[in-house]
Amino acid sequence: MIRKTDVIIIGAGQAGLATSRCLTDLGIDHVVFERGEIAQRWRTERRKNLHLLTPNWMTRLPSWSYVGADPDGFMHKDDVVQLLSDYSDDFAAPVQCNTEVRSVSLSENGYRVITDTAFWMAKSVVIATGACDKPLVPEFARYIHPLIRQVTPDRLDDISEISHSGILVVGASATGIQLADELLRGGCDVTLAAGSHVRTPRRYRGRDIMYWLDQSGVLSELRDSQASLKSVLHHPSFQLVGSALNRDLDLGSISRRGAKIVGRVTSMSGRRVFVSNTLSASIDAADARQKRLLSRIDHYIESHGIDVPVEPVIAPIKIRSDESLINLAERGIKTIIWATGYKREYLWLNVPVKTAKGEIDQAGGVTSAPGLFTMGLPFMRRRNSTFIDGVGADAHEITKFIAAHLGLRSTRAA
Structure with missing residues (x-):
């Protein structure tokens, strides 16, 4: 039996649910497929002590915003799971959990979607499987000695499972810097290999940095239409940690606490890391x-006449290293943590919209295949397209494209 609907959304995380809410508000028939439970990756692929980098007051979705007692706190990942579950219940999102999509292909009237339980036809498909799909580990990692343990953040539930021997963390964006911080606090000997990163203070001029980034429009800044897909997919995240202590976290702070900082890893062989x-x-x-x-924030404050304290100049970080080789045996390093970002795999997508690297070739969530859209990808439409706070604006706009594709009147899609 073939089932039919107007729109199929793949993924029931924040991006998929935000899109579902917008479609629901327009009365557009749709269904959401989720391979596990709602917010599956938040449930199973996040460290147990992970908190959002954004304050609670920034936790906003279409027709929903945080109203709790701790607006300046940072939500724990388990609370995010509960939030998304409650959000789904609030508008009775048509989510089919534990439903795996096996194939998406073109048909005469739209798209043929095969799951492990049914055969569907839809006029439009939204791929909202998220940005953090598969950890990105370089090819040369296979040349490391087999006795050196290699792990990725999605498989590292708790740092206590790592012995107190030496650890090499590769990557210095948000995840890598947080892991290095946690490992140092746990008494580990940490070496951090740093490439491109974005240094950011937790607080600036009396407010959380996210307040200024939000108010000044930095986070909602539109993607440069000339920017390459590669550049936006691998844009480094802010060096921040969600903590009630409101502390800064950067290479300088963890270096002062004993971490050894080295340059970007280029290759490996046996127990040698170059x-x-x-x-x-x-x-x-x-x-x-x-x-x-x-x-830019200072200019915003001054141009709007906001009366806030003047911040002392933040001193530059002075760490220099000409080290070209790390001997893991000499350093006592037995574990490598790859905090080098993520890639995305769409093995089930049989529509000619993928790049040679397997990513979906899209501009602002719109692909070359009519009626096929994406949601939740890095810098998809805005700098905050992967944030819980950012998917809402993208969802509203993608929904307009969907409505137009379905032939609905523009007044209805407004």
């Missing part, structure tokens, strides 16, 4: 990015 001599350049570039960002 690193580039670009650490100084990466740190200087991060300091320059921070200076530009804070100058």
